[in-house]
Amino acid sequence: MDTPPDSLRAQLVRLLDWEEAHVGFDRAVADIPIDKRGAQPPGCEHSPWQLLEHMRIAQQDILDFSVNRTYAHNLTWPDDYWPKHPAPPDPVAWDDSIADFKADREKLKDLARDEKIDLLTRVPTGKAQQTVLRGILLAADHTTYHVGQLVAVRRVLGIWK
Secondary structure (H helix, E strand, O other), X not given: OOOOOHHHHXXXXXXXXXXXXXXXHHXXXXXXOHHXXXXXXXXXXXXXXXXXXXXXXXXXXXXXXXXXXXXOOOOOOOXXXXXXXXXXXXXXXXXXHHHHHHHHHHHHHHHHHOOOOOOOOEOOOOOOOOEHHHHHHHHHHHXXXXXXXXXXXXXXXXXXX
8 A cells, every 4th residue: 555645644643632623632631620520510421530531541442453463352332431430539540541641642643653654554453444544533533522522521610711
């Protein structure tokens, strides 16, 4: 297959932390007070913690699926993708989840930048249409969806500027 042009690779890197057309992950998780991280307001299905941790878990799984030659899908939907409790177990868990999400996002960016990787090739354990490019796009799309939910929850909680 043909290697995508550098401009596509650069666009994918930008897409992973895009803030041109909507709020990005970094802004959405910034400055949420400790006492609001586990709040689940009426009419909202998830708390800020549940959304954050779900984004982290799903992104890590997509990254692993995209690069791991021995990947095995061991997570059960939805139980393993969503934390059971609305609040983080402690303030460190919140910070660790953000740090882990950002670290995996950087790995996805590195994957997009790596010219030795054919973005249009099938992922190691995937089906024909499950390419590295699809994995990057899926991670970005999934995060964007839940970032929107997080902003909505923050608005209901009165903690969005």
